[in-house]
Amino acid sequence: GAGVSQTPSNKVTEKGKYVELRCDPISGHTALYWYRQSLGQGPEFLIYFQGTGAADDSGLPNDRFFAVRPEGSVSTLKIQRTERGDSAVYLCASSLNRRGQVYGYTFGSGTRLTVV
Amino acid sequence: SQQGEEDPQALSIQEGENATMNCSYKTSINNLQWYRQNSGRGLVHLILIRSNEREKHSGRLRVTLDTSKKSSSLLITASRAADTASYFCATDAVGAQKLVFGQGTRLTINP
Numbered sequence A: 001g002a003g004v005s006q007t008p009s010n011k012v013t014e015k016g017k018y019v020e021l022r023c024d025p026i027s028g029h030t031a032l033y034w035y036r037q038s039l040g041q042g043p044e045f046l047i048y049f050q051g052t053g054a055a056d057d058s059g060l061p062n063d064r065f066f067a068v069r070p071e072g073s074v075s076t077l078k079i080q081r082t083e084r085g086d087s088a089v090y091l092c093a094s095s096l097n098r099r100g101q102v103y104g105y106t107f108g109s110g111t112r113l114t115v116v
Numbered sequence B: 001s002q003q004g005e006e007d008p009q010a011l012s013i014q015e016g017e018n019a020t021m022n023c024s025y026k027t028s029i030n031n032l033q034w035y036r037q038n039s040g041r042g043l044v045h046l047i048l049i050r051s052n053e054r055e056k057h058s059g060r061l062r063v064t065l066d067t068s069k070k071s072s073s074l075l076i077t078a079s080r081a082a083d084t085a086s087y088f089c090a091t092d093a094v095g096a097q098k099l100v101f102g103q104g105t106r107l108t109i110n111p
Helices: none
Strands: A005-007 A010-013 A019-024 A031-037 A044-050 A053-056 A065-068 A075-079 A088-095 A111-115 B005-007 B010-014 B019-024 B029-037 B043-050 B055-058 B061-066 B071-076 B085-093 B099-101 B105-110
Touching: A005 A088, A010 A019, A019 A088, A019 A111, A031 A075, A044 A065, A044 A075, A044 B099, A075 A088, B005 B085, B010 B019, B019 B085, B019 B105, B029 B061, B029 B071, B043 B055, B043 B061, B043 B071, B071 B085
Parallel strands: A010 A111, B010 B105
Antiparallel strands: A005 A019, A019 A075, A031 A044, A031 A088, A044 A053, A065 A075, A088 A111, B005 B019, B019 B071, B029 B043, B029 B085, B055 B061, B061 B071, B085 B099, B085 B105
């Protein structure tokens, strides 16, 4: 597609439930990033994929968070046993970035996750 | 953790005036980027300046970078109501391969 697509746009879930957030990046973008943004804050880095592999997962807050990108395109962020503190907007971005070449990121519109 | 800090946190000016936002960061960088965000959803890439560049222009935007002071500024000239948004600087630290964002500046343009 023309842009980065994230689904769902909004998700309300009960505390303790499992959720999956999907990101469909721009075709041909090998780099994919997940960020989390709380109200009034800047985006906080979660994880970065280069192709199928997670090149940097240092931002995942704990082992309840996991992300995959099995075919190097669509990525899914998975959150187990959700807590109210997980409520935030989850942003996905993709880029042509590869070693030695740097480009700006294209962001999706985000998934607003609310844990009640 | 946030690498960059924007200043001011909020800025309100009249349409037609120039808006200047500043960003400071802590570590050596490969490049610095500025993004705009409307209504708390997706961010839009505005401009990228590499560590060996000092100034860059794009339309009404002017970005400067001073690596000795670890700071950057974004100037929007002849502001318009549509420029109302939050503006974030993001740094690509040496060896990091990811952007780290600051807290942002909320810019309001009054008609």
